[in-house]
Amino acid sequence: MTSAIRADLAEAHRQSLQHVASPGARLDAERRLQIAAAATQGYLAAEPPPPWVRPFADPALDVAFRLARYAGTITQEWYEQVITEGMHPLEWVEIVGIVVATVPPLAFARAAGRALPEFPPSVAGQPHGREAAELAPATLNWVPVAAPADTTASVVQALSALPGEWDNMWRLAAAQYMSDAQMVDPLWNRGTLSRPQMELAAGRISRVRECFF
């Protein structure tokens, strides 16, 4: 008998896919779905091109592909090169937000042996333009963040320039892992994995992905 997926987790994944298919701060839904498709292809490709190849000759899609497949190879030099070529830093942040909204539902379904999720139809409308009230350069991230910068952890401020992307990421984190409030308790768990078992799974996948952070 197949166990049901927790309702809060299923809902967080559904909302994340809907988030991708809705207008963002700078990109409309059709473009966001194109970026998500590139990320999906990058994450699932059986024989992907090497990291330095830009398979789409389209900067936004190429960033999404590389981030989905080879995140650990992305350097500050490459980020600056893409920005110099004409991408706005906040478009880069939005692409990161789309990739991190796309990969978790895919990764979970593949890991659990369930059907891969499909995106809902795109929502019509122009980009909504919602950005942090004030932006600031950061020393703990390449990308601009909500001011004041560097007063919290780098992963916490990472997407703060675009509140919609930030909200989606932390909604996913609360359902997949734990909320900020639960994180401060080293013994908190859901009744299945103990907290050390959760951290073991987290640590090994991060090591496999060659993520120093």
Next chain:
Amino acid sequence: MLSWSSIESGTPADLAAIAEGEGDAGLPHGAEIVAFAEAIGGWDDAALASARARLVGVAGEAFMLDAAAVVANFEMMTRVADGTGARFPADTAAFRTDLDARLDIGGFTSAR
């Protein structure tokens, strides 16, 4: 986080399982969890199915589903960190040196 939570729970974990992908870290079902995370990180669907079945066999499907959710979360967090150039504050360097060596991660491109 593994060190902290395992010490607090009374069973200090062996970080070598994270660095090497082998062993059980001294935790129940640890070997199956490591193998499951390892298989999700690869692209061999048969290996993933085998690792999934092993984990379900020892811990049950609800446990496997929550393990899959945790791994999915860190498929997300690694991309947040690497996509935005996240780094640690300079004042944590001394603490990090020993941990980086134990995990053998200092040579990663993502080490900033």
